Amino acid sequence: MDVVPDGIDDLIVSFLGGDNRAGERLVAAGPVSLHRLIGALAGRVDPGRDAPGARGERCGREEFEHLDRLERLLVRAFPEALFDAVAHDRTLESAVMRMLKSVDDPRAVPILERGLHPDSGARWSALCGLAVHGTADHTEAVVDCLDDASELTRSEAFDVLGRLGDARAIEPLLRRLSADDAHTARRASAALDRIERRIGGPLAPPVWLDMGPRELTTGGAAPFGEPWRVMEGLVERGRTVRDGEVLAVLENDYVSTELTAPGPGTVTDVRISVGDEVSDEVVAVVLQTRRRIG
Incomplete structure (x- = not known):
């Protein structure tokens, strides 16, 4: 069992609170930092009441x-420690x-495959x-x-199928285009x-249902009240x-962001140009949106 140096839990809490400097000290402390984080995520240890995310809540x-970010940092620094932990105690999987998305190691695959089982409780993470x-x-x-009963898991499954690009997924995806849930149909x-682009084109011409115009703005308050400028x-x-x-790249004095299409469609109006300011109330782009139904 690892001897946990004094302050490891405090450093985990500090990093989760936004202190990036704590990450360097966690890496310097060695693999025990990753073991401690895994224990926290598994509910075995409590790094502190101010770190709900680390307790899996x-x-x-x-x-x-x-x-x-903390997971990526520690896994990339100590990949062997991750596999040693699950080899020692499979209940930590x-x-x-x-x-496991942060490691380039074939040993990740069988662990992820076990996570896809309906009773694993970790389907979303496995996806x-x-x-x-x-x-x-x-x-x-x-x-x-x-x-799956979880909407989060279902959404991730749609994304993974698009990434895999296997034509065998086309039929089950087509069946879900007629779902009453617009989110499911859009996914x-x-x-x-994505699959049809990967295999070189659709197996049959897609069928679309026009959904009408949709006005797009920046979609959220700009940080510190500074307006977005179109770069x-x-x-x-x-x-x-x-x-x-991506429809436009925006930034202000503090950060940058992107205006992206919330679905397929045709641009019918653009009310921005480079250098223009776009607030939450100002329409930037109008899309004639559509939904695929076949």
Whole structure:
């Protein structure tokens, strides 16, 4: 068992709170830092009441991003420690599942495959890893995840199928295009689009349902109240865009962001140009959106 140096838990809590300097000290402390984080994620140890994300509890987006960065940092520094931990105690597999996306090691694959089992409780985490390590051999198991009770898991399964690009996923994806849930239909359409691009074109011409115009703005308050400025406009009127395509690059005095298409469609109006300011209330782009139905 690792001897835990004084201050390791405090450093984990500090990093999850946004202190990047704590990461250097955790790496300097050695593999024990990763073992301690794995123990926290598995609920074996408590690094402190101020670190809900490290205890595997629900956390906000910012906390989750800090946890994701800490996992990548420690796994890339000590990959052997990760595999040693699960070899010693296989019940830790669920805790390390999502970390496996950060390693380039074939030993990750069988662990991820076990995580896809409906009773594993780690399907979403396993899918995150298979987005990196998966092959067409995993298509059938990932398709099974499309019926998971968790919306988060289902969404990730659509994304992984798109990445795998296996034509065998086309039929089950087509069946989900008619779902009453617009989110499910949009995810299925995006996955089909990626697969068909990968295999060199659709097996049959797609069928679209027009959904009407959608006005797009920056979609959130700019940090510190500073308006967004358009640094690069990437679309013109009449342009056909795909789901998730970048329409414009924006920045202010603090950060930069991207305006992306929330679904496929045709640009019918552009009301921005490079250098223009775009606030939350100002329409930047209008899309004639559509939904794939076949």
